[in-house]
Amino acid sequence: MLVRHRNAEPSVDASAYVAPSAVLVGDVRIGPGVRVLHCAVVTAEDGTVIVGENSVIMEHALIRGRAEHPARIGSEVMIGPHAHINGSSVGHGAFIATGASLFPGSQVGAGAEVRINGVVQVNTVIEQGAVVPIGWVAVGDPAAILSPDRHEEIWAIQRELDFPGTVYGVSRDVSMRELMRQQSDYYGAHRKDQIVAS
Secondary structure, eight states, X not given: OEEEBTTBOXXXXXXXXXXXXXXXXXXXXXXXTOEEOTTOEEEESSSOEEEOTTOEEOTTOEEEEOSSSOEEEOTTOEEOTTOEEESOEEOTTOEEOTTOEEOTTOEEOTTOEEOTTOEEOTTOEEOTXXXXXXXXXXXXXXXXXXXXXXXXXXXXXXXXXXXXXXXXSSOTTSOHHHHHHHHHHHHGGGGGOEEEEO
C-alpha cells in the first residue's frame, strides 16, 4: 500500500517489488531492484526514507525517517525481519539482522553487521566492516560495543548522547504526560493521509 502523507507520496522504481501487505508512507524512495516483503512498514514521518539498489527489507521490518533524521539505506543492504531502523544511515552492503534496532542519528558503515537483536544507540557510529554481536549494544562515537550485562558502562556513554533530545526534541526533564501530548499531536498528521495505491 502506498500512502500520501504530509503532501508527499512514495516513489518506487519500476524494477522494485513491494509486497501487497507492505506499507510505504510519505516521502519514501525505493530504488532499482529493491524488495520490500510482506508487512514491512517504511514511513517518512516528516523527512525522507531512501532505499538503495538491490536492498531487501524482510517481513515486519520498520524503517522510519524524520526531518532531523532521515533514514538512508545504501545499496545491497539486508534488513532482517522485525528490524527497527529509525532515522539511521546504513552503508552499502551492511547486514541488519532480525530484531536489530538502530536509533536516530546512528550510522552503520559499509559492510558492517548488526546481528540478531543488536542495538545501535542514538548518535552512535559503527565503523565500516564492524560487527555488533548478537544482543549486544553499540553506543557512542566511535562506538563502544558492549554486552547487555554492562548496563552501567552503556549508560555512562548513552547519558551524554541526548536520547530525549535526539528522538523527541525535548530535554530530559519533560514529563511523560507532556511528551505523549506532543507525540500525539505529531502523529496526528496521519489523520490526513490518503491511500494512493494498494
